[in-house]
Amino acid sequence: MERPSLESFTARHHLDSRSLCAQIVEAREGAIAVRSAQAATDNLTRIIEATLRLANRKGFAAMTLRELARESGLSLGGLYAYIGSKDELARLIQAWVSRTLRRVMASALEDIDDSRSRLATAIEAHLLTTEALREWFFFLYMEAHHLASDERRQAVAAERNSEQIFADIIRQGQADGHYGAMNADIAAGLVKAMLQDWYLKRHKHGERGLDVAAYADTVTAATEALLATRA
Amino acid sequence: MERPSLESFTARHHLDSRSLCAQIVEAREGAIAVRSAQAATDNLTRIIEATLRLANRKGFAAMTLRELARESGLSLGGLYAYIGSKDELARLIQAWVSRTLRRVMASALEDIDDSRSRLATAIEAHLLTTEALREWFFFLYMEAHHLASDERRQAVAAERNSEQIFADIIRQGQADGHYGAMNADIAAGLVKAMLQDWYLKRHKHGERGLDVAAYADTVTAATEALLATRA
DNA sequence: GCGAAAATATAACGAACGTCCGTTATACAT
DNA sequence: ATGTATAACGGACGTTCGTTATATTTTCGC
Incomplete structure (x- = not known):
């Protein structure tokens, strides 16, 4: 199976801000005071993209709604047609990025049985998803x-869930005799740390000329090497 | 060489809040309106520890000086005998945690020549330092x-510096023939990601019953395995 | 144990915050 | 061309922020 490019992966799993915002508009039917789903999606996308831009630069608490209005192109009062409060805006973003990762990981892994393929696929899917929605994931992590x-408990649960996916794959590989007897939960934690570093230190990786596919290869090789040891 | 316990390492390198605050008081001679260095250190320690407690729970921007006064036991106006402004308080903490890591890493590595010993020592020193000053490092990372x-440029430079220490050790080990030809900067980045995970996800590791020495062994083994590959 | 000096507490200030609401502009139907 | 539903605007409200000026308490040499 050939490896997906970032573009094809993004398109297949609808990993762009507008797609996510369209889903939010649909799910929040009634909570948004604008009737036209099309127009509501347009404006919510601008609001959320502006939020990510401002909050990732100076922090969500330090971002004011006046700045957000200016940055998104709406008026201060106009924002309240789309969000119930400033806090709700943060909760919206966090909830949707969590469930998107879960959805994409599940989708990418279905129909793949071999444990080593599953490991490489899971690493790649995680990296491509966070690359496509980099600002969203950065926001989730920081806020x-x-x-x-x-909501905090929910976010922690989502984090655990994604780590659990890796731990299960590792245990499967150990059962298949591919990997040594290292503690699967701890190994999964190390993998997760390397994966999160990709979107947390994006600037550094960009300067090094490292792209997401090369980083996926590196993390996969590192994980295979780690798991080959007989601890 | 026997491995240091967390307690002995903390004591040897003065890695407690009060020691750091004493250094800050000394360095800021004149900027603090309280004459007695002893009393000034006491109060500054309470202020900074309260800041770390509040800011790490709700974010520095969301923390108010009224809360800080209550939590630290000083009055609202009294805080200003120790800090020039709220922002300066954040800068103080960040500057001192950066330079402390640099100081301790340099100190721990002097007189150690063998590249594999240097790698294990550097990993251990990094983990013990961040464990002893967990709240300080968490604050630095998040804010x-x-x-x-x-100040941002300075913080990034400090981060680069500590990563560079690992990259140099890896290059030395490659020159000595211990390690394969993997890109040293990228490998150092992966190590750094695993090390930072220790204090960023402290709660998770605690639940697993993993202590800092065991985690050091795990990261060292993982790094050795990674570097053994001939990429 | 008294008075100057140092340290802390209290009170007040202007600015800026999130939120709300009366009004105006726009789009669609009649 | 007119009337009605919809969307967006922008200022004002009460609150709370960081900061500072003033008052009070504590400390300590004599």
């Missing part, structure tokens, strides 16, 4: 700690 | 993006 306890 | 451009 998740400040959520109220309910 | 560094929001600094003004000057």
Whole structure:
């Protein structure tokens, strides 16, 4: 199976801001005061993209709604046709990026049985997803700690879930005799740390001329090497 | 050489909040309006520890000086005997945690020549330092993006510097024939990602019953395995 | 144990925040 | 061409922010 390019992966899984915003508009039917789904999606996309731009630069708490209005092109009052409050805006973004990762990982892994293929595919899918929605994931990581306890618990659960996917693959590989006896949860944690570094330190990787496919190869090779050891 | 415990390492390198605050008081001679260095250190320690507690829970921007006064036990106006402004408080913490890591890494590595010993020592020193000053490092990581451009550049430079230490060790090991030909900068980046995961996801590791020494062994083994490959 | 000096507490300021609401502009139907 | 539903605007409200000026308490040499 040939490897997907970032573009084809993005298109296949609808990993662009507008697609996510369209889903949000649909799911929040009634909570948004604008009737036309088309226009609502347009404006919500501008609001959320502006939020990611501002919040990732100076922090969500430090971003004011006046800045957001200016940056998104809407008026201050106009924002409230799309969001119930500033806090709800953060919760919206976080909830949707979490469920998008879960959806894409599940989709990318279905019909793949061999444990080593699953490992490489999972690493690649994680990296491509976070690359396509880089600002969304950066926002989730940086702001998740400040959520109220309910949403925070949900974000932690999503994180655990994605790590669990890797741990399960590793255990399968160990059962198949491909990997040594290293603790699968700890190994999965190391993999997750390397994967998150991709979108957390994007600027550094860009300067090095490392692209997402090359980084996927590197992380996969590193993980295979790590798992080959008989700890 | 026997491995240092967290306690002995902390004591040897003065990695407690009060020691750092004492250094800050000394360095800021004149900027603090309280004459007694002893009393000034006491209060500054309470201020900074309260800042780390509040800011790491809800974010520095969302933390108010009224909360900080309550949490630290000082009055609102009294805070200004120790800090010039709220922003300066953040800059103080960030600057001192950066230079502390640099100082400790240099100190831990001196007199160690063998590249494989240097790698294990550097990994261990990094983990023990961030473990001893966990809240400080968490604060640095989470708030560094929001600094003004000057201080931001300084924080990025400190991060590069610590990564460079690992890259240099890896290059030395490659020259000595211990390691394969993998790109040293990229490998150092992966190591750094695993090291930072320790203090960024502290709660998770605690739940797993993983202590800092065991994690050091895991990361060292993973790095050795990774570097053994002939990419 | 008294008075100057140092340290802390209290109170107040202007600015800026999130939110809301009366009004105006636009689009579609009649 | 007129009337009605829809969307967006932008200023004002009450609150809370960081900061500073003033008052009070504590400390300590004599």
